[in-house]
Amino acid sequence: MSGDxxxxxxxxxxxxxxxxxxxTPFLFVSLGECLTEKSGRINLGLEGNLIMxxxxxxxxxxxxxxxxxxxxxxxxxxxxxxxxxxxxxQQPRVNDIAVGIALMILxxxxxxxxxxxxxxxxxxxxxxxxLGDWSDNPALRAALEINVLxxxxxxxxxxxxxxxxxxxxxxxxRTVGESDDAARAMGLHVNGVRMLATMAGGFLAGVGGAFLSxxxxxxxxxxxxxxxxxxxxxxxxxARWDPVRCLYASLLFGxxxxxxxxxxxxxxxxxxxxxxxxxxxxxxxxxxxxSSTKVRSGMPGSLAAR
Amino acid sequence: MLPxxxxxxxLVAIALSLVLFGGFVGLAGADVQGVYQSIYRGAFxxxxxxxxxxxxxxxxxxxxxxxxxxxxxGLIVIGGEGAVVVGGLAAALTGLALVDANPWVALAGMALxxxxxxxxxxxLVGWLxxxxxxxxxxxxxxxxxxxxxxxxxxxxxxxxxxxxxxxxSTHHIGDTHMxxxxxxxxxxxxxxxxxxxCLLLWVLYKRTVFGFAVDMVGxxxxxxxxxxxxxxxxxxxxxMMGGAAAGLAGMVEVAAVHGRANTSLNAGYxxxxxxxxxxxxxxxxxxxxxxxxxxxxxxxxxLMQRDHDLPDATSLVLQGIIFILILASEAVxxxxxxxxxxxx
Numbered sequence: 189m190s191g192d193x194x195x196x197x198x199x200x201x202x203x204x205x206x207x208x209x210x211x212t213p214f215l216f217v218s219l220g221e222c223l224t225e226k227s228g229r230i231n232l233g234l235e236g237n238l239i240m241x242x243x244x245x246x247x248x249x250x251x252x253x254x255x256x257x258x259x260x261x262x263x264x265x266x267x268x269x270x271x272x273x274x275x276x277x278q279q280p281r282v283n284d285i286a287v288g289i290a291l292m293i294l295x296x297x298x299x300x301x302x303x304x305x306x307x308x309x310x311x312x313x314x315x316x317x318x319l320g321d322w323s324d325n326p327a328l329r330a331a332l333e334i335n336v337l338x339x340x341x342x343x344x345x346x347x348x349x350x351x352x353x354x355x356x357x358x359x360x361x362r363t364v365g366e367s368d369d370a371a372r373a374m375g376l377h378v379n380g381v382r383m384l385a386t387m388a389g390g391f392l393a394g395v396g397g398a399f400l401s402x403x404x405x406x407x408x409x410x411x412x413x414x415x416x417x418x419x420x421x422x423x424x425x426x427a428r429w430d431p432v433r434c435l436y437a438s439l440l441f442g443x444x445x446x447x448x449x450x451x452x453x454x455x456x457x458x459x460x461x462x463x464x465x466x467x468x469x470x471x472x473x474x475x476x477x478x479s480s481t482k483v484r485s486g487m488p489g490s491l492a493a494r
Numbered sequence: 495m496l497p498x499x500x501x502x503x504x505l506v507a508i509a510l511s512l513v514l515f516g517g518f519v520g521l522a523g524a525d526v527q528g529v530y531q532s533i534y535r536g537a538f539x540x541x542x543x544x545x546x547x548x549x550x551x552x553x554x555x556x557x558x559x560x561x562x563x564x565x566x567x568g569l570i571v572i573g574g575e576g577a578v579v580v581g582g583l584a585a586a587l588t589g590l591a592l593v594d595a596n597p598w599v600a601l602a603g604m605a606l607x608x609x610x611x612x613x614x615x616x617x618l619v620g621w622l623x624x625x626x627x628x629x630x631x632x633x634x635x636x637x638x639x640x641x642x643x644x645x646x647x648x649x650x651x652x653x654x655x656x657x658x659x660x661x662x663s664t665h666h667i668g669d670t671h672m673x674x675x676x677x678x679x680x681x682x683x684x685x686x687x688x689x690x691x692c693l694l695l696w697v698l699y700k701r702t703v704f705g706f707a708v709d710m711v712g713x714x715x716x717x718x719x720x721x722x723x724x725x726x727x728x729x730x731x732x733x734m735m736g737g738a739a740a741g742l743a744g745m746v747e748v749a750a751v752h753g754r755a756n757t758s759l760n761a762g763y764x765x766x767x768x769x770x771x772x773x774x775x776x777x778x779x780x781x782x783x784x785x786x787x788x789x790x791x792x793x794x795x796x797l798m799q800r801d802h803d804l805p806d807a808t809s810l811v812l813q814g815i816i817f818i819l820i821l822a823s824e825a826v827x828x829x830x831x832x833x834x835x836x837x838x
Contacts, residue, residue: 232631272818276818276821276822279822279824279825279828280825280828280829280832281824281825281827281828282821282822282824282825283570283821283824285570285631286570286772286821287818287821289572289768289769289817290769290814290817290818290820290821291814291818293765293769293810293813293814293817294811294814294815294817294818295814296807296810296814297807297808297809297810297811297812297813297814298807298811298814299807300805300806300807300810301522301804301805301807301808301810301811304805304807410807414639415635415639418632418635419636421629421632422629422632422636425629425632458651459647459651460647461643461644461646461647461650462643462644462647464643465639465640465643465644468636468639468640468643469636469640471632471636472633472636472637472640475628475629475632475633476622476626476628479626479627479628
């Protein structure tokens with residue numbers, strides 16, 4: 189950096205690239221959370237899924253040599269944690285938020301415990317598409333290196349919206365999410381639908397974790413996740429339970445998360461930690477702005493009832 | 495229901511968790527019986543380990559209240575970690591401002607400042623919930639991250655004592671202003687604070703009109719509003735008391751342990767407090783033995799890791815298993831209550 193002028197274009201490009209890179213795990217976790225919440229349950233344990241997914245994905249990719257097997261393994265651990273969540277929540281008087289916190293602690297503990305031998309070895313990374321090769325600007329080229337999983341997520345978001353709107357299964361999940369009684373009257377198995385939705389949501393969150401360890405930031409360490417799984421819950425509220433809005437919100441959060449590192453890359457080190465808090469402040473501000481004492485539009489009925 | 499059931503069921507859940515945990519470390523290749531022995535020895539085996547256990551229990555009692563008090567209103571607040579951090583920071587700043595004052599004045603000032611900041615933080619969570627319908631679990635969690643970011647920024651930047659190299663910290667509050675030990679022991683006064691606060695809150699909930707009003711709001715908000723209770727004020731006050739307790743834990747950590755504010759404040763006391771609050775079923779008196787139990791697990795974790803070459807996440811796994819089974823045991827309570835209902 190020369191003098192005290194800041195290269196704002198570089199910062200902007202870095203933030204845009206960061207929005208995609210940092211936003212991808214947000215996208216998968218928030219889609220998973222959206223799916224779960226549509227069925228009428230909040231899973232705060234997706235943070236645990238994310239960390240377990242990152243660890244399992246990295247471990248399996250390292251052993252098998254295939255990052256895609258790692259992604260699959262990450263999804264499978266997410267399904268297992270989702271199963272535990274759903275199983276506990278369908279017991280009488282068991283609170284879904286408390287179960288989520290417990291699974292977050294257990295998932296984090298298990299991942300750190302089992303992941304201890306994974307800190308040294310390096311697993312193969314997920315491939316990326318180089319969409320910026322036409323440009324001479326190295327910053328732009330780096331920003332346009334887009335991971336395949338992001339593209340999967342971009343397709344998944346409208347697909348999920350279509351699934352909720354136009355399929356029989358989507359209708360079943362929405363009905364269960366709106367009202368237990370209405371769902372039972374339709375002959376739906378309420379706990380069964382919720383269990384499937386929680387397990388599928390857990391799968392997506394696990395895949396988001398695999399992105400963390402197999403692409404960006406890459407590698408396995410105990411500081412890999414910094415609450416993305418929990419922020420996804422806020423993100424879904426902000427996106428008003430709409431998968432396509434989850435995509436936009438994830439990019440917004442990714443951009444906010446990339447602000448600190450981007451400024452650091454051009455030499456602005458003052459307040460690094462404060463800029464790192466940007467996504468949390470943004471979430472809080474959005475939640476305050478988006479909510480009122482009225483029931484929010486788009487909120488599944490059985491979530492609003494409490 | 496048996497009169498002892500509220501005590502027995504969590505204890506059975508914890509015993510089952512220990513069995514499951516034994517299976518887990520056994521699968522990981524450790525000597526199961528040896529691990530149990532290390533936990534016992536490190537937690538309750540000697541007077542030395544008892545002192546460690548009770549010292550660890552001190553902040554846990556206070557952070558558990560941060561979740562337990564609002565839980566009476568039906569709110570799930572998980573902002574204990576943030577309240578510890580801002581409380582500890584406020585305590586350190588007040589201690590530095592009162593460095594020439596009488597030790598009693600300085601300690602009182604530190605405690606008040608910590609309780610006020612922690613209380614305002616969680617009070618804000620309650621206020622946002624009541625007036626703006628902002629989910630209290632998420633907002634309190636976000637405040638944890640924001641508080642830690644502010645702490646990191648301040649101790650690395652403007653408030654840093656240049657002599658602290660490895661762990662950037664504020665200046666030291668001075669040895670004469672540190673919180674002392676209880677009698678001849680190595681247990682600091684924070685444990686006394688914890689006991690007193692738990693007892694006071696139990697009396698408040700059990701014996702006062704305020705406690706009755708809290709239970710009414712927790713039971714049925716609409717009925718409470720109709721009967722003219724100031725629901726918003728009650729929500730704010732209860733959350734504020736919870737935050738003040740966790741803030742005091744931050745003050746204890748600064749004034750009795752570190753002497754400075756630094757990132758040791760976010761050592762997970764807040765998150766462990768959530769678990770203790772649920773294990774104690776949000777009862778202020780039950781928090782005391784539960785905090786001692788979990789303080790024991792915390793105190794013994796070093797010994798367990800060293801003796802058996804286990805990673806430091808081992809105690810986190812144990813906590814997670816206990817938390818899951820404690821929550822599952824709630825279902826047992828529900829079944830017991832139902833059976834009693836149908837028998838009557």
